[in-house]
Amino acid sequence: MRKPVIAGNWKMYKTVSESVETALALKPLVANANHCEVVIAPVFTALKTVADRLEGSNIKVAGQNCSTEIEEGAQTGEVLAAMLKDAGASYVIVGHSERRQYYFETDVVVRKKTQASIVAGLTAIVCVGESLAQRDQGSAESVVSEQIEGGLSGLTASDLDRIIVAYEPVWAIGTGRTATPEQAQEMHAFIRRVFAQRHSDAAAENLRILYGGSVKPDNIVGLMAQPDIDGALVGGASLKADSFAQIVNYNR
Ligand code: PGA
Numbered sequence: 001m002r003k004p005v006i007a008g009n010w011k012m013y014k015t016v017s018e019s020v021e022t023a024l025a026l027k028p029l030v031a032n033a034n035h036c037e038v039v040i041a042p043v044f045t046a047l048k049t050v051a052d053r054l055e056g057s058n059i060k061v062a063g064q065n066c067s068t069e070i071e072e073g074a075q076t077g078e079v080l081a082a083m084l085k086d087a088g089a090s091y092v093i094v095g096h097s098e099r100r101q102y103y104f105e106t107d108v109v110v111r112k113k114t115q116a117s118i119v120a121g122l123t124a125i126v127c128v129g130e131s132l133a134q135r136d137q138g139s140a141e142s143v144v145s146e147q148i149e150g151g152l153s154g155l156t157a158s159d160l161d162r163i164i165v166a167y168e169p170v171w172a173i174g175t176g177r178t179a180t181p182e183q184a185q186e187m188h189a190f191i192r193r194v195f196a197q198r199h200s201d202a203a204a205e206n207l208r209i210l211y212g213g214s215v216k217p218d219n220i221v222g223l224m225a226q227p228d229i230d231g232a233l234v235g236g237a238s239l240k241a242d243s244f245a246q247i248v249n250y251n252r
Contacts, residue, residue, distance in 0.1 A: 008238025019046035029245035051088025062091035081120035107150025172213025188228035
């Protein structure tokens with residue numbers, strides 16, 4: 001059985017005190033959520049404080065990005081995956097479409113970051129997804145399989161336990177335009193097939209594939225009803241404790 005993961009991506013929002021306030025408001029609202037892993041990803045500057053304040057709770061903390069490097073060194077502005085771990089993170093989001101689009105991250109960069117995360121003992125939430133133009137051209141599947149091949153090559157069987165894939169169609173992020181549960185299911189099943197071909201049936205069966213893109217309290221139930229959707233990566237609706245808690249508690 002794949003345990004669902006509901007992860008909140010706070011992007012570049014919230015000061016340290018606002019982050020702590022939201023995290024502490026969320027804590028009691030999701031305290032009984034044993035059906036899934038609950039994750040929040042604050043900005044780097046708030047990560048340590050939030051992680052400290054959530055210690056002993058069922059909410060885990062994620063970084064939103066990390067360096068491609070494995071060891072500390074002269075890399076101005078970068079943060080090692082191991083440093084995120086040291087600050088209290090257990091997950092890291094890698095290759096988000098905003099990083100691919102605005103910071104020119106390629107599949108090679110995504111692969112290095114994924115590997116660095118695994119070496120550091122973090123679980124990498126690796127994002128893939130096509131743009132609207134790519135979907136309209138009928139190339140959504142080839143784009144996503146290329147991102148999977150390029151971003152996740154070179155992983156060993158044991159590394160795969162530390163990988164979560166997030167399918168986030170770029171046209172659905174922050175646009176209010178969600179993929180239908182059927183569209184998402186179709187791509188999730190495709191990603192699982194790609195994984196089965198590339199690795200093994202067992203690895204594909206165990207892989208958790210999250211959907212992301214305008215997930216809200218009113219569409220999470222339909223998404224989670226799909227057999228290959230194993231959770232969600234939530235942006236906008238994760239910024240408020242009550243709406244994120246409603247998404248986490250989709251099973252109530
Ligand atoms: P959204 O963002 O829920 O605001 O569409 C999702 C994401 O970018 O991870």
